[in-house]
Amino acid sequence: MTGIVLRLLSAIPTLFGVVLVTFLITRVLPGDPAVFFASNPSMTTQDIEAVRQSLGLDKPLPEQFLIYLGGLLHGDLGNSLSTGQKVVTEFANRLPASAELTFLAFFIAIGVSLPLGIAAALRPGSLIDHLSRVIATLGVSMPTFVTGLLLIFFFYFVLGVAPEPIGRLDPFMFEPDRVTGLYTIDALIAGDLELFAAALKQMILPAVTMALFALAPLTRMARASMLEVLGSEFIRTARASGLSRRKIIMTYAFRNALLPIVTTMGMTFSYMLGANVLVERVFSWPGVGAFAVDSIINLDYAPLQGFMLVMAGIFIVVNLTTDVVVALIDPRASR
Amino acid sequence: MSASAMRERIQVVRHVVLGNPLNIVAFGLFLLILLVAILAPSLVPHDPLKTNPAHTLQGPSAEFWFGTDQLGRDIFARVMIATRLDLMIAFGAVTLSCLVGSIIGAMIGYWGGFWDGAVSRMVDVLMAFPLFVLALAMVAALGNTVANVVYATAVVNLPFYIRLARNEMRVRRGLGYVEAARVGGSGDWRILTRFLIPNMAAPLVIQASVNLGWAVLNAAGLSFLGLGVRAPTPEWGIMVAEGARFISSGQWWVAVFPGLALLIAVFVFNLMGDALRDILDPRMRT
Numbered sequence: 001m002t003g004i005v006l007r008l009l010s011a012i013p014t015l016f017g018v019v020l021v022t023f024l025i026t027r028v029l030p031g032d033p034a035v036f037f038a039s040n041p042s043m044t045t046q047d048i049e050a051v052r053q054s055l056g057l058d059k060p061l062p063e064q065f066l067i068y069l070g071g072l073l074h075g076d077l078g079n080s081l082s083t084g085q086k087v088v089t090e091f092a093n094r095l096p097a098s099a100e101l102t103f104l105a106f107f108i109a110i111g112v113s114l115p116l117g118i119a120a121a122l123r124p125g126s127l128i129d130h131l132s133r134v135i136a137t138l139g140v141s142m143p144t145f146v147t148g149l150l151l152i153f154f155f156y157f158v159l160g161v162a163p164e165p166i167g168r169l170d171p172f173m174f175e176p177d178r179v180t181g182l183y184t185i186d187a188l189i190a191g192d193l194e195l196f197a198a199a200l201k202q203m204i205l206p207a208v209t210m211a212l213f214a215l216a217p218l219t220r221m222a223r224a225s226m227l228e229v230l231g232s233e234f235i236r237t238a239r240a241s242g243l244s245r246r247k248i249i250m251t252y253a254f255r256n257a258l259l260p261i262v263t264t265m266g267m268t269f270s271y272m273l274g275a276n277v278l279v280e281r282v283f284s285w286p287g288v289g290a291f292a293v294d295s296i297i298n299l300d301y302a303p304l305q306g307f308m309l310v311m312a313g314i315f316i317v318v319n320l321t322t323d324v325v326v327a328l329i330d331p332r333a334s335r
Numbered sequence: 336m337s338a339s340a341m342r343e344r345i346q347v348v349r350h351v352v353l354g355n356p357l358n359i360v361a362f363g364l365f366l367l368i369l370l371v372a373i374l375a376p377s378l379v380p381h382d383p384l385k386t387n388p389a390h391t392l393q394g395p396s397a398e399f400w401f402g403t404d405q406l407g408r409d410i411f412a413r414v415m416i417a418t419r420l421d422l423m424i425a426f427g428a429v430t431l432s433c434l435v436g437s438i439i440g441a442m443i444g445y446w447g448g449f450w451d452g453a454v455s456r457m458v459d460v461l462m463a464f465p466l467f468v469l470a471l472a473m474v475a476a477l478g479n480t481v482a483n484v485v486y487a488t489a490v491v492n493l494p495f496y497i498r499l500a501r502n503e504m505r506v507r508r509g510l511g512y513v514e515a516a517r518v519g520g521s522g523d524w525r526i527l528t529r530f531l532i533p534n535m536a537a538p539l540v541i542q543a544s545v546n547l548g549w550a551v552l553n554a555a556g557l558s559f560l561g562l563g564v565r566a567p568t569p570e571w572g573i574m575v576a577e578g579a580r581f582i583s584s585g586q587w588w589v590a591v592f593p594g595l596a597l598l599i600a601v602f603v604f605n606l607m608g609d610a611l612r613d614i615l616d617p618r619m620r621t
Contacts, residue, residue: 013456014456014459014460014463017456017457017459017460017463018460018463018464020460021460021461021464025469025472025473025476026472130357133357134357137602137605137606137609138602140548140605141548141598141601141602141604141605142598142601143552143555143556143559143572143575143594143597143598143601144556145556145559145572145575145576145579145594146575146590146594146595146597146598149575149578149579149582149590149591149594150591150594152582152583153582153587153591156583157582157583157584157585157587164583165583270465273465274464274465274466274467274468275465275467277465277467277468277471277560278467278556278559278560281559281560282579289468292468292471293471293560296468296471296472296475296562297475297560297561297562299475304472307468308464308465308468308469308472311464311465311468312463312464312465315463315464315465316463
């Protein structure tokens with residue numbers, strides 16, 4: 001228990017560092033946000049100066065940082081210059097879109113990679129072992145934006161089974177009443193199965209694209225970890241004692257192999273959050289990643305800052321969760 | 336390295352290369368890619384930059400193997416020419432981060448103390464960011480050039496090398512042979528350069544070779560989003576981005592061929608990384 005508390009406390013300096021780096025990076029970005037407003041030709045130098053003052057950009061850097069920190073503590077991430085909305089509002093609208101997609105992709109990846117990795121470990125050198133290696137290496141070699149385009153071409157243009165890649169829902173459908181922000185869940189809550197199917201259909205291609213990329217680390221770790229456990233002495237003892245193959249694999253081997261797999265899952269999940277930038281772009285998905293890229297291109301500080309902060313925050317939370325889960329699965333790890 | 340150790344190493348190489356047919360394919364393709372990167376300008380049948388309004392968006396044919404794009408340029412020529420630029424970005428970035436990262440990591444690992452703590456904290460912070468977006472922001476901040484893509488890719492990879500070199504160093508600096516060298520009168524510098532760094536080379540080279548594929552993907556991803564390399568320069572990421580809008584209307588070849596080139600290059604690099612790992616460090620074989 002003290003181990004978990006200590007682990008929680010150890011995240012604080014990292015979190016502070018993340019805030020500091022985010023602040024500094026967006027300050028060295030070229031492009032004065034005040035000049036952004038000045039693209040309106042009627043604005044004079046005095047007006048620009050006024051805008052700069054209202055944004056607090058005339059103050060020295062340390063003071064700007066304190067103001068920024070103060071805003072953060074009140075849950076204020078600033079305003080997006082290009083949409084004119086509060087960054088927090090933009091995120092509240094977009095984060096569920098990214099989260100829904102990432103979760104689905106994550107579950108697809110786990111559902112495929114664990115059985116594949118375990119099967120490969122049970123028969124090393126067999127056809128399935130080679131197949132798992134090729135799939136895993138191919139998966140990590142596919143640029144997500146190319147995989148996405150290939151999937152669109154085959155399933156939308158050639159076969160016509162997938163919907164047009166234009167976001168979360170067909171434009172003729174109404175989005176469900178907002179409860180969680182996840183369309184599939186909200187559609188289920190509203191009891192609208194047709195809407196659920198439509199939302200799921202839009203998600204399948206982008207989710208598969210992301211899942212393909214996550215397959216590699218998970219399959220590799222599942223295989224390596226299973227192989228190691230299967231070679232250990234307690235498995236030999238279990239075999240010698242005449243336990244059924246099923247019981248040995250599922251109860252004894254898998255449970256002991258789970259530890260490094262869970263750690264890899266945590267890493268993969270946070271990695272997917274960063275990688276979905278490209279997938280969202282290809283599928284016109286209205287998520288936070290696409291928003292962050294647009295902000296970078298428009299030299300819009302605040303949303304970029306918010307994105308990096310939220311992603312790094314999620315990364316830290318996922319790492320903490322992984323550590324806690326690992327400690328719960330295996331008490332030896334928390335010592 | 337003694338003659339018998341050399342013979343043993345060669346046997347391992349032979350075992351790894353011949354033991355897995357995939358490795359032979361990987362080595363062959365790797366050579367082919369290198370050849371294309373070097374010879375492409377004298378191999379391509381058409382000028383990769385020459386536009387031709389008479390043949391826009393034509394499918395693959397005997398004249399244009401990979402078809403033509405929206406400006407009538409030959410996609411085959413563009414894909415081939417792009418190889419050199421994409422490889423140079425990746426090799427440049429990986430070399431830079433491997434060199435700088437392992438020097439920093441080796442130093443903080445060897446001497447420890449304040450800098451070890453400070454740099455390790457910074458590495459933790461850097462690793463908490465979504466790396467691709469960090470690279471994106473850096474290219475936007477430094478300016479939209481190819482050199483900045485190399486620097487940005489190198490910086491986001493630094494933490495891995497720093498961490499690896501530091502941990503290797505911490506494990507090794509207490510080992511017997513280091514003690515022996517110190518007793519024998521070697522100074523810090525000599526111990527570092529003669530004994531420790533050569534022994535750390537294998538894991539670093541493995542990391543670098545695994546990293547190469549990722550660096551290609553990262554650079555192509557940046558230019559796909561319109562950062563870094565600029566049109567009309569032939570580069571795989573840009574070409575895929577340009578072809579993306581024709582995918583939904585069926586002109587698949589504009590995006591698919593550069594995409595496949597990218598995929599094959601990264602796939603080959605990853606296979607090579609695996610093979611190299613098997614050769615250099617059989618214990619890490621998975």
